[in-house]
Amino acid sequence: MIRLTAAQHQFLIAAARAEHPHECCGLIIGHKEEQDWVIDDLAASENLSPTPAQNFEVDMRLRLRLQKELRGTGRRIIGHYHSHPDGTAKPSATDLKSAWEDDMVWIIVAVTAIEAELSASVYSDAFSEFAKIDIQVTD
Ligand SMILES: [Zn+2]
Secondary structure, three states: OEEEEHHHHHHHHHHHHHHOOOOOEEEEEEEEEOOEEEEEEEEEEOOOOOOOOOOOOOOHHHHHHHHHHHOOOOOEEEEEEEEEEOOOOOOOHHHHHHOOOOOEEEEEEEEOOOOEEEEEEEEEOOOOEEEEEOEEEEO
């Protein structure tokens, strides 16, 4: 299970809508409470992919800056998010191919002109696959 606030949920959908038809992307800052992931903050990244309608690439400089800032705070980068414009809210074949970091949370926001849907998965390097996890939106 991953927990996020209603405001964070709205932020993700708004980011996906704003970048449509390109993919939005960013980093997820959070921590673990027993088995659950808890999102503390979301950091939007410019999508540096040369083909932003089909792919995403988070700015590595943003990641390095956040890692430095988060040192010693108990919070860390637990994953990243990106959108699937007019797609489905599940990891694509391309996502699976580009996944390499173990225990990384992937949030995917599928957006069309009228609908939005979120999914969350954790990538396991040992099994080379994504495991879907439940999303809980809190106040
Ligand atoms: Zn994807």
